[in-house]
Amino acid sequence: MPAMGFISRGFRGRRRDVASSARVPPGQYVVTDFPVLSAGPTPRVNLDQWSFSIEGEIDEPKRWTWKEFQALPSETVTKDIHCVTKWSKLDTTWKGVSVDTLMGGVETAAEFSTVFSDGGYTTNLTLDDITGNKAWVAYEFDGQPLDPEHGGPVRFLVPHLYFWKSAKWVRGIRLQKEEHPGFWETNGYHIRGDPWQEQRYWGD
């Protein structure tokens, strides 16, 4: 490591307070606004044609219309989120349906999943990473319906992984026996994306 011990001459930096620094993964900084990142145009979604599906390695695929989805038991959770582009946002509040609720009663041999979205975006997640009270399908942010540019009407929320795993404009979960790298995961980004291990890119 040629860079070991390198000091940036004249750099002092702005320090975080001690309380928040324990909540901020390595290489991240805290923002108070909500930056937007996406790879293409924001899809405009017609709620009459919207549905959420669980498919793939499942005997009877599940599907909810917008109305049915809204009627599912919801949870409101407050989480810190961490984007691979370095910003973290603390104490964000979301309302949505736990993936545990959606997966209730599902028998599957799958250990992996691909979460898929309008516009063709995909991201891969292990079943372990989306079950056990770790992932939600969210339709409100901060008490308001989710803006299209932030993934509305509905986005995935997996706050313990980098935020690209929290797919915007989500339409379903495909259960799989094998791991299929998703959009960013085939474009240089880490297959799992744990911010606390700084798994940003291939090989991290």
Place this chain on the structure above:
Amino acid sequence: MIKWQLGTLAELKPETPRVSSLYLDVPEWPGHLAGQHVDVRLTAEDGYQAERSYSIASAPEDRRLALTVERLDDGEVSPYLVGELRVGDKLEFRGPIGGFFVWQGQDERPLLLVAGGSGIVPLMSMLRHRASASRKPPARLLYSSRKFEDIIYAQKLARLAAAGDGLSVHHTLTREKPSGWTGYTRRIDAAMVKDVAWPKDTTPAVFVCGPTSFVEAAAQLLVAMDYDPRWIKTERFGATGG
């Protein structure tokens, strides 16, 4: 992993009152594609570190790696890069990063580049790469700046357009225009996009980069022109950053 390395600042070139280009000598640069970025890491004497991402401005074939950085007054890293860093200083970074928002010279589709503010930086890498390519697809740049003095690479862009190799550059200024200005003087809108964008039957390759609100507007206008969303690659940055 993509390893951290040190480059030496060889030249610091002001582009606008708030923006400078950093030209770095990098002994072990693995090469990059036009549109990719690097992660820059600053380390204080007590070990405190701050990291940010910056787009690469230079073409893959350029001798030096160039970053163009806008100084954000409330930023942590950009005031160091544009203000403190001097020629001869070393800078730690790793890259190149990002495999999607990239343009490769063998892509023969007409190129449409749409930039807001410092969103021009990765697009400049593409234009520089195109300029040195043997076969050049026709290209159009629509570039929105606040004021005339905020236009980054104004003269470089004028020179590239003057080469007569199929590139046209279209500026718009959203706040103030100098006397004699002949470009657009408003925010990007449907009429402007219709003037500049390639007809959809040419199936162009489109890259849009800028602040979120700009990118949202530009991408929606292109989709409204019946561009296939899959032709349009976007890169956005919020008001925060660096």
